[in-house]
Amino acid sequence: NAGVTQTPKFQVLKTGQSMTLQCAQDMNHNSMYWYRQDPGMGLRLIYYSASEGTTDKGEVPNGYNVSRLNKREFSLRLESAAPSQTSVYFCASSDSGRAYEQYFGPGTRLTVT
């Protein structure tokens, strides 16, 4: 049981390049999330997927797109990277319902130069 896995762990991009961050969970969770974490800013929700086939914007969606490929996988795409997207990105998953906690992946540290 690997939990939530993310690839890659580290990435350096040049401004304007594109890339996709991959996330997979093996806990049969319905809901999946993408966050970014910047120093002094806490966690900010980029996009989330309440169930397979649905996605919704969070508080900072601009410059990102997501795909809920199936129940296990939820990818985050940067179409044209900008230095402001330098951050640590976390994927998370959870069961549906108020009582259930989120399980987080180990994070992807992205630097855009």
Place this chain on the structure above:
Amino acid sequence: GDSVTQMEGPVTLSEEAFLTINCTYTATGYPSLFWYVQYPGEGLQLLLKATKADDKGSNKGFEATYRKETTSFHLEKGSVQVSDSAVYFCALRPNAGKSTFGDGTTLTVKP
């Protein structure tokens, strides 16, 4: 909308000191409340939770009680260790919709 306010950090304590990190929330209905911990270089992991008023969550010597009358969920530990140095996040999850996280409080414990 929902919100979570945490005590601002950073917090620095000596080993074996008493820890309190304050957390208050605003939400409609009856959310569940959570404390997550993030160790350096890792993702967040659940520390403890409480799903209804007056419930006490506990784990690894940490405790927090769901106080509906004061809309609070303060984290406490009687004697901290160096290994407790981490960032602590308070969060709520409502009946419907997504979780809301506080900004995190950085704890450093010195030997």
